[in-house]
Amino acid sequence: MAEIRFEKVSKKFGTKTIIKDLDLTIEDGSFTVMIGPSGCGKTTLLRMIAGIGPQTSGKIYLDGKDISDIPPAKRNVAMVFQNYAIYPTMTVRENIEFGLKNNKVPKEERDRLVREVTESVGIDDLLERKPNTLSGGQRQRIALARAMIKKPKVFLMDEPLSNLDAKLRSGMRTELIELHKRLKTTFVYVTHDQIEAMSMASHIILMNDGEIIQSDSPRDIYNNPKNLFTAQFIGSPQMNVLKAAGNEISFCFRPEKVHMSIEASNLFYCRKGEIVTKEMLGSETLYQIRFEGQSVMVKSLDDNFQEGPIYISVDKQDILLFDIDDKIIPPHSTQHEQWLNIIGGVTYA
Amino acid sequence: MHEGVKKTRWDIIRPYVFIFPAMFFIFLFVVYPSIDLIIRSFQEWNLIAAPKWVGLENYKYNFGKREFVESIRNTAIYAVCMVGIGMTLSTLLAVWLKNNTWLNNLTRNVMFMPHVISLLSVAMVWTWIMNKDNGLLNTVLNIFGLPSLKWIDSRDTAMMSVIIVALWKALGYNTLLIHAAIQNIPSELYEAADLDNANRRSVFFKITLPMISPQLFTLLITNTIGSFKVFETIRIMTKGGPGSATQVLVYYIYKQAFQLNKIGLAAAAGVVLMAIVGVLTIVYFVVLSKKVHYQ
Numbered sequence: 237m238a239e240i241r242f243e244k245v246s247k248k249f250g251t252k253t254i255i256k257d258l259d260l261t262i263e264d265g266s267f268t269v270m271i272g273p274s275g276c277g278k279t280t281l282l283r284m285i286a287g288i289g290p291q292t293s294g295k296i297y298l299d300g301k302d303i304s305d306i307p308p309a310k311r312n313v314a315m316v317f318q319n320y321a322i323y324p325t326m327t328v329r330e331n332i333e334f335g336l337k338n339n340k341v342p343k344e345e346r347d348r349l350v351r352e353v354t355e356s357v358g359i360d361d362l363l364e365r366k367p368n369t370l371s372g373g374q375r376q377r378i379a380l381a382r383a384m385i386k387k388p389k390v391f392l393m394d395e396p397l398s399n400l401d402a403k404l405r406s407g408m409r410t411e412l413i414e415l416h417k418r419l420k421t422t423f424v425y426v427t428h429d430q431i432e433a434m435s436m437a438s439h440i441i442l443m444n445d446g447e448i449i450q451s452d453s454p455r456d457i458y459n460n461p462k463n464l465f466t467a468q469f470i471g472s473p474q475m476n477v478l479k480a481a482g483n484e485i486s487f488c489f490r491p492e493k494v495h496m497s498i499e500a501s502n503l504f505y506c507r508k509g510e511i512v513t514k515e516m517l518g519s520e521t522l523y524q525i526r527f528e529g530q531s532v533m534v535k536s537l538d539d540n541f542q543e544g545p546i547y548i549s550v551d552k553q554d555i556l557l558f559d560i561d562d563k564i565i566p567p568h569s570t571q572h573e574q575w576l577n578i579i580g581g582v583t584y585a
Numbered sequence: 586m587h588e589g590v591k592k593t594r595w596d597i598i599r600p601y602v603f604i605f606p607a608m609f610f611i612f613l614f615v616v617y618p619s620i621d622l623i624i625r626s627f628q629e630w631n632l633i634a635a636p637k638w639v640g641l642e643n644y645k646y647n648f649g650k651r652e653f654v655e656s657i658r659n660t661a662i663y664a665v666c667m668v669g670i671g672m673t674l675s676t677l678l679a680v681w682l683k684n685n686t687w688l689n690n691l692t693r694n695v696m697f698m699p700h701v702i703s704l705l706s707v708a709m710v711w712t713w714i715m716n717k718d719n720g721l722l723n724t725v726l727n728i729f730g731l732p733s734l735k736w737i738d739s740r741d742t743a744m745m746s747v748i749i750v751a752l753w754k755a756l757g758y759n760t761l762l763i764h765a766a767i768q769n770i771p772s773e774l775y776e777a778a779d780l781d782n783a784n785r786r787s788v789f790f791k792i793t794l795p796m797i798s799p800q801l802f803t804l805l806i807t808n809t810i811g812s813f814k815v816f817e818t819i820r821i822m823t824k825g826g827p828g829s830a831t832q833v834l835v836y837y838i839y840k841q842a843f844q845l846n847k848i849g850l851a852a853a854a855g856v857v858l859m860a861i862v863g864v865l866t867i868v869y870f871v872v873l874s875k876k877v878h879y880q
Contacts, residue, residue: 309779315780318773335780339782
């Protein structure tokens with residue numbers, strides 16, 4: 237069991253309040269990803285769990301036990317830092333066993349554990365090397381091994397993949413997912429990269445300005461955003477947002493939900509526009525289409541369309557509406573229906 | 586350059602032309618004087634009559650003289666104290682400065698001042714502070730009911746007094762450099778150490794010290810060389826006395842050359858100084874450079 241619970245937690249830097257009265261529960265055994273724009277407070281939350289940037293007020297519980305005032309080393313958590321924070325003057329082995337040594341673990345036990353974790357992350361042949369002779373990927377593995385060897389209840393990871401190149405990053409993503417499956421411990425992972433969030437998380441916490449905007453499964457975050465911020469933050473390219481009914485309503489649909497055709501279709505929302513740009517991504521193609529003074533992105537598997545006139549259409553069920561406060565108007569509600577009729581029938585007739 | 590293309594004469598001499606100005610001045614001000622020093626050390630010369638070749642006589646005379654041997658011993662004591670105590674104090678002070686209280690900030694701002702003041706003034710002021718009759722230090726000692734010390738007027742305390750003054754003068758500069766090095770250590774390393782349950786001792790010896798080792802190594806060498814060349818404080822405060830209690834190598838050289846006009850003896854002592862500093866530097870590099878962590 238390793239459930240983390242924040243209770244009315246606040247954090248101030250000087251006079252500036254970063255997080256105010258935040259309540260949050262991170263489930264035991266989950267792979268929870270905290271995501272949000274820079275400065276949203278996600279790393280601050282992570283550091284509070286670790287105890288290296290304590291909260292200004294409020295309580296943090298681990299397994300129901302108040303850890304608010306417990307020093308970092310006694311919290312049973314391990315952290316992987318963004319720049320790995322590997323001790324540059326120590327060898328790989330010394331780096332990994334530093335914590336064990338400080339906890340007076342006997343030598344044979346240390347050696348056994350070092351062998352075990354380094355084999356599992358594939359750096360067992362690098363033990364006597366100094367970190368400055370190693371690549372980014374190898375350093376990343378040292379940082380992971382150093383965290384794993386403590387057998388913590390919670391793994392904290394602060395953008396651990398952001399310093400790796402694209403290929404290594406996707407490889408490490410898979411490895412982290414496997415690691416989580418194998419260890420079954422709670423992972424709390426901070427990133428600003430939504431692909432990492434969507435691909436690895438069992439649960440996503442989307443933050444902005446020190447507040448939790450939405451906390452849901454990746455699937456719900458993507459398909460059922462509760463507000464416009466979530467809708468626009470998650471998804472690449474961004475959700476198309478059109479202003480309608482005198483800016484009172486945001487009318488949204490995902491780029492991959494748009495159908496393109498040479499002839500007009502009989503789907504609910506069909507407009508005639510023009511392809512302005514075309515980006516081949518390989519498996520799919522991105523088109524920028526302009527119509528009625530607005531511009532939308534369309535993601536299509538078909539790369540045969542050429543620049544010029546085109547019809548785009550969106551099915552009724554793929555349309556999301558947000559009110560003037562950027563809150564979702566629940567699909568299938570009568571309000572949703574009414575607005576759809578106004579938009580579909582009048583504004584863009 | 587492509588293979589087969591012949592280098593022109595200009596291509597060959599160009600690099601030498603570029604380094605010529607620097608090499609010229611190094612030769613003029615470093616190489617030539619060093620060679621001249623060594624030559625003079627084999628001559629007897631009083632600045633007026635023609636120099637006379639005497640072979641190793643100057644060295645024999647110097648090493649046979651108690652004053653010279655004592656000056657080497659005193660210089661060594663001075664250097665060991667300056668480097669040992671000075672670097673330890675600076676490092677401890679720099680670590681303490683990492684905290685951020687008003688006292689730390691005040692210290693940070695004030696500590697560099699001794700370095701800015703001319704050594705001449707420092708020595709004069711401290712001569713007064715250490716005056717055995719009405720100096721500040723003795724006044725303070727008396728307030729606490731302690732007996733007065735004779736400071737620079739006693740054989741027993743003169744060297745210690747000079748070292749205290751020199752330490753006071755050098756501490757700020759050394760501390761500043763070490764402090765800057767400590768500030769450059771990424772804070773995540775300390776956070777990681779926190780999570781690794783490292784105690785303060787372990788953090789200092791396993792993280793802070795290795796991380797600042799390049800700066801410490803540089804300071805070790807410059808401080809050692811500087812200590813062996815100590816002169817002004819001695820000249821102002823004690824003139825090598827009482828007796829030869831604070832006689833140091835450079836003061837000995839000064840005395841031979843400019844008071845007794847024995848250039849040969851001074852040059853021979855200068856060569857000995859150069860050799861000591863050279864050997865020490867080599868020893869440092871051989872023994873310590875492997876322990877220094879370069880990024």
